[in-house]
């Protein structure tokens with residue numbers, strides 16, 4: 488077989504010898520100028536209607552959407568260079584490697600990169616105070632503690648970071664109100680999911696309400712409020728039902744597990760019954776109270792605050808281990824913890 492162009496004999500590629508084939512065909516092309524759009528607020532990259540959170544993905548998408556290949560090319564390898572951060576116009580060089588039958592062809596390309604700055608749609612929404620939903624954090628029969636506030640916010644921020652591909656997952660505004668905090672959120676879907684996760688983590692009850700705030704394409708648009716009322720009882724609380732004193736050993740979505748401080752018997756209490764218990768705010772845990780004396784049924788302990796000897800009847804499960812033991816003091820009473 489002979490090359491149609493030069494008449495050389497040998498392997499042919501689309502009727503041409505290898506040399507003519509390499510010279511004749513334009514395997515790939517890219518426009519002379521490409522413009523990238525970068526958000527001045529969040530650094531987000533935009534290509535057409537697609538957004539990218541980092542420079543490499545943004546540049547890769549910009550290049551891929553502008554590259555054109557000869558139909559003969561399948562599975563090209565694109566060798567991307569380091570992309571600059573600077574905004575001044577510069578030349579970007581690319582190398583494309585293609586494989587056709589038994590030959591490998593390097594196709595060097597270059598283009599001038601321009602950078603334009605703008606404020607992306609999401610950042611302009613945030614600036615404008617846009618929100619679809621509100622997450623309200625309150626306490627049940629008590630205010631939300633500063634530690635819980637911090638915990639909730641840290642958790643929200645962590646989830647937002649994990650959902651960085653959902654650009655509507657953001658907090659527009661955090662407002663501290665009486666008894667808790669309100670979060671204005673960019674996305675209803677994200678809010679709904681995250682409030683469930685908050686409930687799992689912090690316990691409590693969710694109430695969802697919705698109100699119409701406008702119309703879009705002839706349909707009512709709702710704004711949702713997700714109220715998470717954190718459970719009245721918390722792990723580590725000492726509580727009383729009027730007869731017995733309990734330590735809250737753990738909390739789940741629907742139950743609290745209480746340990747009777749006198750008998751060490753464990754009970755499980757449903758969320759709806761939490762209101763029967765009063766939290767003893769002045770209860771104190773002392774990890775190392777001194778044991779003065781102990782018998783099979785009784786133990787004598789030096790009260791860590793009053794420094795008086797107190798006798799306590801031993802719970803069945805109690806095992807003495809050393810000269811000290813953990814106790815809980817509530818008002819004048821002392822319990823083995």
Ligand SMILES: [Zn+2]
Pocket residue numbers: 490491492493494495503504505506507508
């Ligand atoms: Zn030829």
Ligand SMILES: [Zn+2]
Pocket residue numbers: 526527528529530531606607608609610611
């Ligand atoms: Zn932005």
